[in-house]
Amino acid sequence: MTDASLLPALQTIRQRALDVAPRIAVVLGSGWGELTQHIAHPTRIPYSELEGFPAATVTGHSGELWLGTLGHHQVAVMSGRKHGYETGAVDGMKTPLRVLQALGCEVLVQTNAAGSLRASMPPQSLMLLTDHINVPQRTPLLDEAGNARFVSMVDAYDPALRQQALTMAARMDIPLHQGVYAWAFGPQFETPAEIRMLQMLGADAVGMSTVPETILARHAGLRVLALSFITNMGAGLSTEALSHAHTLSQAQAGSAQASRLLAAVIGGLDLS
Ligand code: HPA
Numbered sequence: 001m002t003d004a005s006l007l008p009a010l011q012t013i014r015q016r017a018l019d020v021a022p023r024i025a026v027v028l029g030s031g032w033g034e035l036t037q038h039i040a041h042p043t044r045i046p047y048s049e050l051e052g053f054p055a056a057t058v059t060g061h062s063g064e065l066w067l068g069t070l071g072h073h074q075v076a077v078m079s080g081r082k083h084g085y086e087t088g089a090v091d092g093m094k095t096p097l098r099v100l101q102a103l104g105c106e107v108l109v110q111t112n113a114a115g116s117l118r119a120s121m122p123p124q125s126l127m128l129l130t131d132h133i134n135v136p137q138r139t140p141l142l143d144e145a146g147n148a149r150f151v152s153m154v155d156a157y158d159p160a161l162r163q164q165a166l167t168m169a170a171r172m173d174i175p176l177h178q179g180v181y182a183w184a185f186g187p188q189f190e191t192p193a194e195i196r197m198l199q200m201l202g203a204d205a206v207g208m209s210t211v212p213e214t215i216l217a218r219h220a221g222l223r224v225l226a227l228s229f230i231t232n233m234g235a236g237l238s239t240e241a242l243s244h245a246h247t248l249s250q251a252q253a254g255s256a257q258a259s260r261l262l263a264a265v266i267g268g269l270d271l272s
Contacts, residue, residue, distance in 0.1 A: 002102045008051040009099045013076075017043040017067040022076040024266055025097065025105040025222070029112035029209055031229035031251025031258060033062065033079060035070075038263035042068035047080065052095030054082035071267015076100045083209055084138065085186040090212040091140035097216050107161070107225065108217040109266055111258075113251050114181060114207035114228040115190070117199045117237070121230055124254045126261065127177040128165055129157045129226040132211050133203055136185045140212045141219055151219045158223040165225060165265045174261045179204025181228060183211035192236025199234075206234055225265075229258050 002010070013020075020043065028035055036042065047053035047063040055063065063080040078100075082092025097108065114127070121127060141149045162178075169176035182198045184190055186208035190198070198206055205228050217224050231250035232242055240246065 003098065005052065006095065006099050006102050009053065009095070010102055012050055013045065013065070013067065013099070013103060016045055020067040020074050021104050022067065022074045022100070023104055023271060024073050024075045024107045024109060024269065025100040026075055026077040026109045026266065027081050027111065027213060028077060028079045029081065029110070030247055031113045031231065031255050032111040032262060034255045034259035035262050036066050036077060036079060038259065039066055039068035039070055039075065039077065042066050050099070052099065054080070054092050054096070070263055073267060073269065075266060076103060076105060081209060081213070083186065084212060085208055090138045091143070091216070093213045094140055094216055097213065097220065097222070101220055101222060106222060107269065107271060108213065108222045110210050110213055110224065110226040111262065112207045112209045112226070112228050113231045113247050114205040115232050115234040116205055116230045117195060117234050118179070118204050119237070121177050121179070121204065123230055123232055123250055125177055125230040126174070126258055127179050127205055127228040127230060128162055129181045129210070129228065130162065130178050131157065131180045132214065133180060133182040133201060134211050135182050135198070138185070138212070140216050144219065148219065151215070153215070153218065156214050156218050156224060157226055161223060161225040161269065164269055165227070168265045168268055169261055172261060172264060174257060176261070181210060181226070182206045184208055189242045190235045195234035195236050205230065227262065229254060
């Protein structure tokens with residue numbers, strides 16, 4: 001049975017996008033917005049019309065749900081997400097993800113902008129997440145009861161979907177790194193000492209999102225695939241000055257190729 005709190009948003013989506021039955025939900029972070037240009041027959045709904053969807057407060061995140069088709073699949077694409085650093089709460093994406101699951105989504109594809117912790121993965125690189133480190137050790141599952149909340153995070157990033165993404169990148173001749181994403185709470189960037197700590201912990205990239213949604217998705221039984229767009233080297237690893245404007249301008253520069261790969265990966269996913 002669908003939770004009653006999800007019904008208003010579900011109804012709005014069903015009224016506005018009559019024929020859409022998405023199996024794949026997508027969350028677009030900085031640098032990935034151009035994906036929406038690949039969506040065929042799109043219907044756009046501002047989050048302000050969808051109860052429980054987040055008001056966008058961060059520049060570069062537009063706050064719209066796009067419904068339509070990418071390749072072989074109908075998709076529900078969230079352009080803009082709620083970050084923990086905006087309010088302190090880390091469950092801001094719980095209702096949107098549950099609405100999209102109630103709509104039929106079985107897979108969550110996530111994207112983000114991140115800083116690199118590896119010299120061999122410079123700005124403009126793309127990284128497929130193999131795993132993550134929840135550095136703040138915060139959870140979006142505090143309100144959950146019962147044994148389902150003790151969710152396994154082994155293979156949180158679905159091995160079969162990852163393999164498909166790697167195969168598509170190779171076919172398109174687009175380099176795709178693989179690595180571990182560390183969630184830093186933000187909104188301040190890391191200190192150089194924190195970056196050295198994260199390197200020692202085994203992280204390859206650092207960013208301020210994605211991990212809470214992965215936890216929510218795994219708890220809900222959704223399969224997850226996630227990609228990072230590397231906008232900068234971690235603090236202290238290069239002389240470039242870090243800022244949100246720098247993140248956005250870097251993300252803009254490489255966004256066409258990133259979105260082309262993402263559209264091909266999603267459009268070609270074999271969900272069997
Ligand atoms: N640190 C944290 N989040 C980020 C970074 C970074 O260096 N770059 C883009 N998002």
